[in-house]
Amino acid sequence: MLRMTNISKRYGATEVLREVALEVRSGEVMALMGENGAGKSTLVKILAGIEPADAGTIEIAGEPVTIRSPRHSQAAGVAYVAQELSIVESLSVAENVFLGDTDAGLFRSPRSLSTKARPFLLKVGLEQVDPLELAENLSVAERQLVEIARLLSRKARIAILDEPTAALSDAEILRVKGAVRTLADNGCAVIYVTHRMAEVFELSTRVTVLRNGRSFPSIETASLTVDTLIEHMLGRKLEQMFPARATRMGESVVELDQCIGHGLLAPISLSVRRGEILALAGQVGSGANAVLRMLAGVLPVASGTMKLRGAAFAPHSIADSIAAKVAYCSDDRKRDGIFAVRSVPENLSAPALDRVSRLQMISPVMESRHTRGIAELFGIDLAYLTRLAGNLSGGNQQKVALGKWLGIEPDVLLVEEPTRGVDVGARAEIYRHLRSLAERGLTVIFASSDTQEVLGLADQIATFYHGRMVRVVSAESSTPESIVRDVIHPTLAA
Known part of the structure; x- marks a missing residue:
């Protein structure tokens, strides 16, 4: 169905792709794998018409095609679900499902569009979502599923899914897997970009690996x-x-006593020590993220008390938490994590302007020293310091989003989904650096839906289910089965 041959791409002096080849058959799922920066996203963006190739040819169903824009790509039968969400928040769910679809018609009522959208929403497990609901009211996970529904609506010959499950819980991942199998069973050629190894072995027929901009058979x-x-x-x-x-x-260092807030249905009590890494394990909507957001000042504490270093702590904003040396890294990289149109150094120094300034003027020398130190700590290639943050791969954007908070020299680091969209090699680096920071006295609290990450990185684990904390246990005494049971169907009375 698809053959891409000798695809090459440069950004200035940086060669991103060099004579890359990719072939995908009808009805198969081809996993596209590689480290962050290997060129995966660039390659699929070329096929989607978002980026032009400098050289190479593309054939679809045996016919050569020229793709210069997303419209050309769509006309050739290619549908693309990007790593970063492209949902328009001010539009309804139904309008987002048919966004950019010229076949949807110019004159259509909200009710008719809602009726047309519902079957596609059902296929991705969003039967509870009103198609007329504004997209801004959806969770990150629900927005991702709407993107998948949009792809299904286009009846594409070639489907590109770039990290489609990175923001999803285990239950929601099952829905996406079902949708991918349906696409392949219907004869669609599926290109599946992921860092989740289990999905590769469950879904794909073959694997193509990119390494340093080159492809392998x-x-x-x-x-x-x-x-x-x-x-x-x-x-x-x-x-x-x-x-x-x-x-x-x-x-x-951090104590919560009978605290409750938005997203929690029952009060929780926790204590986290200096140098400890605590995992908050749960699916989307479980209440795990609510704990981080109360500590960060994003959500108010409705009742109960919080203490930081033994003193009462009640931040009303992120600025309050930063002043108290509490850093918070959100799970929505595009909205909260980075300034996409600003340079990597500007992103890395943004939370700590006082540390790179003299007389309220930024010092280039101080900023360079500051940002290079963070880049080296988190394995960000120094060559990327000349780029805009939005032009980095998804995994490198995550490193920037996480690493920038070290500039304030926090006592507490709060992280939602610390390695979402990050390749296996970079994950190991981030885990090593987080543990190194904890050994120096940093308290780390992270929320994650990745069971392997929770068990491997944490010292203590608090599990959450439907707005309630199930229990707090040591990681050493936990198993994958016990964690999954807690976050999917626990016996809360036990």
Whole structure:
């Protein structure tokens, strides 16, 4: 169905793709794998008409095609679900499903569009969502599923899904997997970009690996193991994914006593020590993220008390939490994490302008020293310091979104989904750096729907289900089965 040959692309002096080849058959799911910055997103953007190729050819169903714009791509039968959400918040869910679809007609009533959208929403498990609801009222996970519904509505010959499950819970991931299988069963050629290894082995027929802008011959998924796939991606063996847990911790730094707020249906009590990493495990809407947002000052505490370093703590805004040396990294990278149209150094120095300024003027020397230090700490290629943050790969944007908060030298770091959209090699780096920071005395609290991440990184785990905290346990005494049971169907009375 699809053959891309000798695709090359440069951004200035940086060669992003070099003579890349990709071939996908009708009815198969081709996993496109590689580290962050390997060129995966650039390659699919060329096919989607978002970026022009400098060289190379594209054939669809045996016919050469020229793709210069998203409209050309769509006319050729290509549908694209981007890594970063393209939902228009001021439009209804139904309008977003048919956004950009010229076949939807110029004159259409909201009711007729709602009726047309509902079958596609049902296919991705959004039967509870009113098609006339404004998209701004949806969660990040629901917005991602609306993107998948849009793809289904276009009856594409080729479907590109770039990290479609990065923002989703386990239950929602099952819906997306079902939609992907339906696409392939209907004869669609599916290009599936992901960092979740389990999805590769569950969904794909073959795997194409990109490394440093070059492609390698596709491999039958059945012939691979997780370890061999990682070696193909990295060009080397991966060292241990998770660092050793803390051997000692200090005094209590963060305390919550019978706290309740928006997203929580029952009060919770927690205590986190200096040098400890606490995981808040739960699916989207479980209440885990609400705890971080109360501590960050994003959500008010309706009742109960919070303490920071033994003193009463009641931030009314993120500015209040920053002043108290509490840093918060949101799960919505596009909206809260980065300034896409500003440079990487500007992003890395934004929370700590007082540390890179003299007499209220930014010092280029101080800013350069500050940002290079953070870049080296989080494995951000120094060559990226000349780029706009929005032009980085999704994984490198996540590193910037997380790393920038180290500039305020926080005592507490709050992180939602710390490695969403980050490749396996970069994950290991981030885990190692977070543990290193904890060993220096930083208290880390993160919310995650990734069971492996929760078990591997945390010292203590608090599990959440439907707005209630189920229990707090040590990571060493937990198993994947016990965590999944807690966050999917716990016995709350136990």
